Amino acid sequence: MELTQEFSIRPATQSRIQEVDFNHLEFGKYVADHMLVCDYANGTWETPQIIPFGNLSLSPTSLALHYGQTVFEGMKAFRMVDGRINIFRIHKHYERLTRSLDRMCMAIVPEEVFIEGLRQLVALDSKWVPAAPGTALYIRPFAYASEAKFGVKVSDEYKFVIFSGPVAGAFQKPLRVKVETSYVRAARGGTGAAKCGGNYGGAYYPTQKAKEAGFDQVLWTDGRENKYIEESGMMNALFVIDGVLVTPPLSDSILDGVTRDSLLTLAGDLDIPVETRPVSIEDLEKAFRQHTITEAFGAGTAAIVAPIGTIHINGIDYHLPDYTPGAIMYRLKDKLEAMRTGKEEDIHHWNYVF
Secondary structure, X not given: OOOOOOOEEOOOOOOOXXXXXXXOOOOOOOOOOEEEEEEEEOOXXXXXXEEEXXXXXXXXXXXXXXXXXXXXXXXXXXXXXXXXXXXXXXXHHHHHHHHHHHHOOOOOOOHHHHHHHHHHHHHHOHHHOOOOOOOEEEEEEEEEEOOEOOOOOOOOOEEEEEEEEEEOOOOOXXXXXXXXXXXXXXXXXXXXXXXXXXXXXXXXXXXXXXXXXXXXXXXXXXXXXXXXXXXXXXXXXXXXXXXXEEEOOOOOOOOOOHHHHHHHHHHHHOOOOEEEOOOEHHHHHHHHHOOOEEEEEEEEOOOEEEEEEEEEEOOEEEEOOOOOOOXXXXXXXXXXXXXXXXXXXXXXXXXXXX
């Protein structure tokens, strides 16, 4: 689908960057000066616009508000050691956004709008990309059904938006998690592999119940037998058992995490053995009894790795050993950080640098 016009850019008259405490970044607190907006109507994507960040206007009958046609991505841009900017794995994120949009029967955002739009938006807000170790410019592309018609239908109109903001790392302290066997995040044949809003909204209630019981997050199990581990909170789940990095295989109920994919690839580079296989609750209990499980962590864009200190299974707390800088998860995290900040060669061609 061809674009009807070139990008339209209207810079902000005054920056808000002076409001940011770059020494104490909080995830989700600060938003950069500009955003990209692009509308789809009459079968065509209109002129993409980069404008000052601000509120959106929509009708109370907008279909997204009623029937859940909304998807998003989470990605990051990094300040490299030479001062340039790298948007990490931009094409992988576009591919996943496309799959999510297709699953939700939404119009596919043209690749040019996504790739070039991100480049121009981040370039315009380049001063917002922090340089301190562990920091990044978090980028949130999302799309929603904007047609104003309250009947149940697939929307014929959509709005695509991208905004960003500087962040520090998340989930650095080892988490206490509960294996969830009553509620499910996603079922086979559902939307678990799509990054859509409903997956997150549906996960709130069991997560809140777990937090009320003293846990930080839940380990989700499958929707058929509640027997196999699928995800860790909002992230992919990984374990180190007998020195092997183990993670559940992807399916239509598990999100294809970009960080997960990156870490598994880097594990191969570091000669760390990897197994992609079903991980049952029984497998975890056995590994704890035999003291063969040494690490458990979530992997995602926000945290990169989120260490797990305790796993609660059927009324019993199982504790992981204390983690040291030499833990496999931290070796992988350091390798990833070095590659996307330019300290090491980008041998997998993941960086989009400008």
